[in-house]
Amino acid sequence: MKKVIRQLISNALDKARKSGELELSAVPEILVEKPKDEKFGDFSTSLSMMLAKSERKKPRDIADILCRHLKNGESQIASVDIAGPGFINLKMAPAFFLSRLVKVAELGDQFGSSDAGGGKKVLLEFVSANPTGPLHVGHGRGAAVGDMLGRLLKLAGYNVSTEYYINDVGNQMNTLGRSTWARYREILGIAEEFSPDYYQGEYIRDIAREIIDQRGKEFLDKSEEEVLPFFRQYSLDSILNGIKDDLSEFGVEFDQWFNEKSLYDDQLVDKAVNWLREKKHVYDKEGAVWLNSSAFDDEKDRVLIKQTGEKTYFCSDIAYHKNKIDRGFEWIVDLWGADHHGYVPRMNSVLQAMGYDKDVFKVMLVQFVALTRGGEKVSMSTRSGEFETLSDVVKEVGVDATRFFFLMRSSDSHLDFDLELAKKESPENPVFYIQYAHARICSIFRKATEEGLSLPAISHIDLSRLKDEEEFTLIKKILAFTEIVGKSAELLEVHRIAFYLHDLVAAFHGYYSRHRVVSDDVALSLARLFLMDCLRTTIHNGLSVMGVSAPEQM
RNA sequence: GCGCCUGUAGCUCAGUUGGAUAGAGCAACGGACUUCUAAUCCGUAGGUCGCAGGUUCGAAUCCUGCCAGGCGCGCCA
Known part of the structure; x- marks a missing residue:
């Protein structure tokens, strides 16, 4: 949506250049943002401030010129205002939003997808828990976050492959x-x-x-x-x-399962060490073989091959990450538990030693989960064997609530997971609030069917019957979905979707309580049903990218 | 001792990468079902953004120093 606005502004710039009002020898990137307060309009840009220096004009004067060209012959724009030092605030015409809403229905399950990622080849490695015991809740959070990231990246136009690394050696x-x-x-x-x-x-x-x-x-x-x-x-x-x-x-599937053992079987570990040795990053000292990681991000050099001749875990990890690159991946993302964060600098060093650009490799840390049961801490210790397994939690709480709880917080924030709360089928539990909205919309459609109403082709719906401010609030929130998905994917921040959905659904519940969708006015009912259909699609797709179900009835 | 993460309402957390009056949910209090699901809605109250400096037109956001909590600092994996 912002892309369209950028285009409009760009057109206005062209016109201003042609008319000779602006020189525009170098045009900066056009930044379009959403004002915090809706009363400032639907979109705003600080472009005129950024141009002030190179044009040697006052920001407000530039804004004046742009305003004129923006308004001229553009029916999608309702009004243009200049605010403060030179912000240009745009208010869009209803038709602008309605025409985009139609696309939501057309896209259906694909609504939210974009080409933001440009088909970039991403390898996403997560969980990779040692196969020495069952998964615990900490792994569960990593699994949920990783799985959602995979879905998110796919939706945002990345070519993503997911992988579990099995430490079956040593x-x-x-x-x-x-x-x-x-x-x-x-x-x-x-x-x-x-x-x-x-x-x-x-x-x-x-x-x-x-x-x-x-x-x-x-x-x-x-x-x-x-x-x-x-x-x-x-x-x-x-x-x-x-x-x-x-x-x-738990609803998590991997594209590949990668065995550490295969690195040894294929001689890749030795090859990687030799390769780094040729590059002068590997040396011998005190009977061991070392990587000069301290030349990069690490605080000291690290041992690759012990005095005993055994290779360290770090050593095969080097081969593994080289292998990832050799398989043609352009962005390598590892999800690790926060207890491994001390390992990040040396791994960063490895990729630098190999000569790769810093931003091809990204470690994402997922913080701990503190499990509570009615306020009381549940102890977790692999040693004692008294830990809470993922499987136990899923059995007790259900897949939907478990996943949602893991995904509703920023990954680098510690998570308090209250089993009793997650189990509750009440408004205290946020996952039900969102699922309920979906079921409620489905219920509206059941009612409509009873009344003999069903959604006809879009050409038979008069969307101009949607006039209420609340309806446009809903439409704007729906249309923001694609950008939220793109942003979340780019920043690898899964929790944004949960917050977005909660916000979207709150607007719906409010609307629902003040307006009837199905009424005697057939034309209005159809227009509102269409809006509800788009809303249902958005909620469904949002939950789907989280791996949470969207029930039709509750 | 060093490093990473965190510190925002009573509790759990957001805060669009430096912008306009700091926001949600839960808990508390007061209202709303003859209607498409009240698993909902509307309202009230609740804040020294850990503390102290600094950077500037502007800081919860950036810098420095403290304080508190979590985690990590192996020729373990």
Whole structure:
């Protein structure tokens, strides 16, 4: 919508240039904004202030000239005012908004989409929780935010691919296998001390029981070396399948699952290290191999290959991110839990060492979730195994409320998640407020059908019957959706959509209580039904990008 | 000690990247159902934007220093 306004202003500039009133040797970017207060108009621009210097004219004089050309022969503009030092405030004609509203209905499910992203190839990596235990609520927030970001970026015209990185290499896999092996023996009657280094959760026992069900006691007499590969692999598969099930249940699907192991199988880790060595960013010291990350963002250099010859997690991460670039992605976005923020500078350093532009790589941190139940903190500790799993929360609260709660706050703000509140089907719970609006509109359409009214082709609807100020408030809010989506995608800020929807829906509820849509006046009813249809589409698409359902009845 | 995030109404949070009188929801109080869903609406009250300086026509927003909370500072993953 702002694009159209920019075009109008640009036309006015052309006219002013042709008439010789303005020189316009260099025209700055035309910034169009929405005034905070509606009484200033629908759009405003500070262009005349920006031009004042190069034109050597007073801002107000420039504004005068532009005003004249804006008004001249332009029926879409209702009025143009100059305010303050030289702000140009535009008020648009009703027809301007109505003609755009028609497009909302035409676009349907696609309303909100744009080419803001210009088809940029984005790799969005999120969750990537270690496959050593089930997902907890913290992962859940990352999953919800990442999944929504994926949808948002797609809608805003980015070519996005989502990926889960599986850390299936290293000591933790051995520890996992040993944990299951120990539980296996324990269940079969061999009492030994269960090491505090092992994974303590009850799910390890579940896996051990599965193995007993399927294979019986066949491993019991063998040595740990013999059985470990099996226990390691079985536990990994079992946990990973659980994670996949949990995510699927939560409405989160990935385009790719990427195994860390494949980096080693394909020699990519060695290649990446050698490549950086050739670039003089890798050196040997004290029997280890180091990256000179301190030459970039990092506070010190980091070890890639330990004295023991083992590679660090960081080392394969380098290969992984090089691989992302080699796959042709132009923007690499990682979503990490806030507890990993100390890792950001060294990863930034890696991409700089590789010689890539700073803004191809972006780490987005998702802050912690504090789970409460009726005001009381629910403890979370992976060690003790007493953590609240994502699956438990989803079972208790439902997918819609869980996702909405994860998505309604800025990601870099700590989240208080009250299970009791999320469960409530009452107005205190914001997700119901929005879903209810959708159901309410559907109910209006059911009523209309009862009265024998259904929406005809747009040519049979007289939209000029929409005259009420509240109706135009609604229309303007609907039309803002596409820009909100684009902005949220660009800034990677998912919470804007939840706030937008709440605001949109509040306007609807107010309208609903003061106006009847279906009345004896058939022409007016049809015009209002059309507006309601566009509103329903907007709410539906907004909830859809959040991965939250839009019920037709509640 | 160093680094990152946060600090805005009693509570939970927005605040369009420096703009016009700082906004929502919940909680509190008072109203509104003979009507398309009252899971709603309308109104009242609630503020030293953590504190102190600075930058300028203008600061919740930018800079500096403190204070408080969270998280992190491995040849772990």
